Amino acid sequence: MTYPVALTIAGSDSGGGAGIQADLKTFQERGVFGVSALTAVTAQNTLGVQRVGMVEPALLKAQLDSIGADFQPTAVKTGMLGDSFTIEQVVQAIDAYSWTTVIVDPVMVAKGGHTLLEQEAIESLTQLLLPKASIVTPNVPEMELMTGLKIEGDSSARKSMEALLKSGVTAVILKGGHRTGPLATDLYLDQSGREFSLSTPRLATHQTHGTGCTFSAALTAELAKDHSVEAACTVAKRFIQAALQYPLSLGAGHGPTHHAAYRVYGQGEGEKQDAQAPILHYGHVR
Numbered sequence: 300m301t302y303p304v305a306l307t308i309a310g311s312d313s314g315g316g317a318g319i320q321a322d323l324k325t326f327q328e329r330g331v332f333g334v335s336a337l338t339a340v341t342a343q344n345t346l347g348v349q350r351v352g353m354v355e356p357a358l359l360k361a362q363l364d365s366i367g368a369d370f371q372p373t374a375v376k377t378g379m380l381g382d383s384f385t386i387e388q389v390v391q392a393i394d395a396y397s398w399t400t401v402i403v404d405p406v407m408v409a410k411g412g413h414t415l416l417e418q419e420a421i422e423s424l425t426q427l428l429l430p431k432a433s434i435v436t437p438n439v440p441e442m443e444l445m446t447g448l449k450i451e452g453d454s455s456a457r458k459s460m461e462a463l464l465k466s467g468v469t470a471v472i473l474k475g476g477h478r479t480g481p482l483a484t485d486l487y488l489d490q491s492g493r494e495f496s497l498s499t500p501r502l503a504t505h506q507t508h509g510t511g512c513t514f515s516a517a518l519t520a521e522l523a524k525d526h527s528v529e530a531a532c533t534v535a536k537r538f539i540q541a542a543l544q545y546p547l548s549l550g551a552g553h554g555p556t557h558h559a560a561y562r563v564y565g566q567g568e569g570e571k572q573d574a575q576a577p578i579l580h581y582g583h584v585r
């Protein structure tokens with residue numbers, strides 16, 4: 300059996316908690332070989348983003364072609380894409396190399412408020428990239444920007460998921476980090492009408508830099524190993540919960556999550572049973 304390969308197409312975070320760095324650390328933790336194509340370089344730390352430079356288009360294309368010519372990634376993840384032109388290039392590579400399992404984390408704004416996707420590129424993302432995607436994993440602000448619908452409760456959350464499915468994406472996971480309440484609940488809905496939710500206790504922490512990248516990278520790794528969508532979502536939720544629960548306390552701002560925590564502190568099995576294991580609910584997303 301060949302070792303599974305996962306590709307991340309994303310920006311570099313010099314602070315190591317988000318972006319390409321979070322993705323590759325997570326891929327390694329989950330036992331897949333990570334390859335990467337950089338879209339942008341950010342000068343960034345736990346205090347914020349100090350500078351952003353896009354990778355020149357020909358160099359991005361060369362990276363995608365190098366990977367496409369020599370590897371067969373069984374899952375591909377996108378993170379920070381920056382602008383419309385980059386999105387178009389990514390779509391071309393998906394077509395050219397027939398990458399079929401594509402997870403889109405629609406990164407738009409960093410936790411510190413810095414814009415990571417031009418406003419005008421949101422339309423390219425929903426119209427060009429989402430029709431090629433297996434799963435899109437927006438947080439609440441990203442969902443509101445993509446659909447133009449305000450999310451105030453569970454019924455508006457569900458409506459916005461239905462609206463986003465019209466883009467042609469196979470499945471939507473609406474992440475619950477930006478909502479309130481005792482549980483951090485992620486909602487899943489797909490084109491076939493299958494739905495479930497994953498809940499864990501909401502942790503009181505500011506060490507949340509890169510949560511979205513880490514969650515979607517864990518999801519991508521599990522799908523690269525050909526695990527079912529449901530099993531992959533469950534592992535991703537456990538992985539991010541452990542990463543938030545056992546912080547490293549690095550930096551003076553929004554610190555990174557602990558990418559090794561799931562392996563080191565518990566995987567919700569046997570003796571290592573994790574009290575924070577997610578509650579999986581099937582049926583109607585309220």
Ligand SMILES: Nc1ncnc2c1ncn2[C@@H]1O[C@H](COP(=O)(O)OP(=O)(O)O)[C@@H](O)[C@H]1O
Nearest residue numbers: 438474475476477483500501502510511514539
């Ligand atoms: N305080 C928290 N406690 C527990 N889980 C959280 C917390 N914040 C975020 N999560 C989880 O982390 C993952 C990423 O969600 P979110 O923070 O909304 O994404 P993003 O980084 O894109 O804003 C989701 O599974 C979400 O439920």
Ligand SMILES: Cc1ncc(COP(=O)(O)O)c(N)n1
Nearest residue numbers: 310311317318409410508509
């Ligand atoms: C290169 C890069 N990609 C993604 C994020 C989003 O992560 P977060 O929302 O936690 O700031 C980021 N800050 N930097």
